[in-house]
Amino acid sequence: MSFKILGTGHCVPSRVVTNDEMSTIVETSDEWIAPRVGVRERRVCTTETASDLAFEAAQQALAMSGTKPEELDMILCATLSADEASPSMACMMQNRLGASCPALDVNAACSGFIYALDTAAGFFARKKVKKMLVIGGERLSRLIDWTDRNTCVIFADGAGAVVLGEGDDYLSSKLYAKGCETIVIPQYAGDSPFNQLEARKPFIRMNGQETFKFAVNAMAGDIIDVINAAGLKQSDIAWVVPHQANARIIDAASRKLDIPADRFGKNIEKYGNTSAASVPILLDELNRAGKFKKGDYLALASFGGGLTSAACIIRWGI
Structure with a gap:
């Protein structure tokens, strides 16, 4: 027993920052960024928090899966940029969604979402859960040195989520x-x-x-x-x-x-x-x-x- 994916969702901030706009912040250009990294624009939080993005992504995934928050047996959030050291992003999601299940964060940096999926698989294998919500949510814009053109042109904000149910699709x-x-x-x-x-x-x-x-x-x-x-x-x-x-x-x-x-x-x-x-x-x-x-x-x-x-x-x- 592992799991199957029942629904997916994602959310990004409304503010779009193009490479041309980045060139007004730091010494760079679209001609420098696009060939080296592949980025032409990114989304950056203005009034949104990481939890706001994660909450919207979670709602979309729950809706697609036909799952109510009270049906969730656990919430996992993969993040290195949670809004608070405590409470965890997962606990904040539990509260905002109206769920009543255990919740915890996983930090493996950019690998965090797949680490969280593998953690989820263990709970399904032990038959401890029937439905889980797994989120990857970040607000990296607050961790960027906006004077460092080698990093500020790369990183951005966003969240994605999946609802998992019992199944054998995690191979x-x-x-x-x-x-x-x-x-x-x-x-x-x-x-x-x-x-x-x-x-x-x-x-x-x-x-x-x-x-x-x-x-x-x-x-x-x-x-x-x-x-x-x-x-x-x-x-x-x-x-x-x-x-x-x-x-x-x-x-x-x-x-x-x-x-x-x-x-x-x-x-x-x-x-x-x-x-x-x-x-x-x-x-x-x-x-x-x-x-x-x-x-x-x-x-x-x-x-x-x-x-x-x-x-x-x-x-x-x-």
């Missing part, structure tokens, strides 16, 4: 972690009068070159491993739903696989890198566009700070 998975500081977001230093450590600004810092090399190899290798673990061939995969960090990473990973490039979903040009939200946002967009057929095999893959990576195979059941 295989792989989680990986390698503790290092290739991507770092320092915590707020606090104001302890006893602290003697250097205070670092709580903004994203990334070694782009090292991240690129890790990401390409991790994505391609993880997809191969989960396909083999599911007893499938690469030709069986109808769609790859990859983390949207960099279009060149997705293209490079696809060249290492025997899966046609047009089976790799992309929306990075519209949304940028929304961390744990990117995979469920893309999943919902492809679902609502009618790209998936019942019985299709999907490969989800992600990588991120930690360093972490994750992949899984899902048989589509909607």
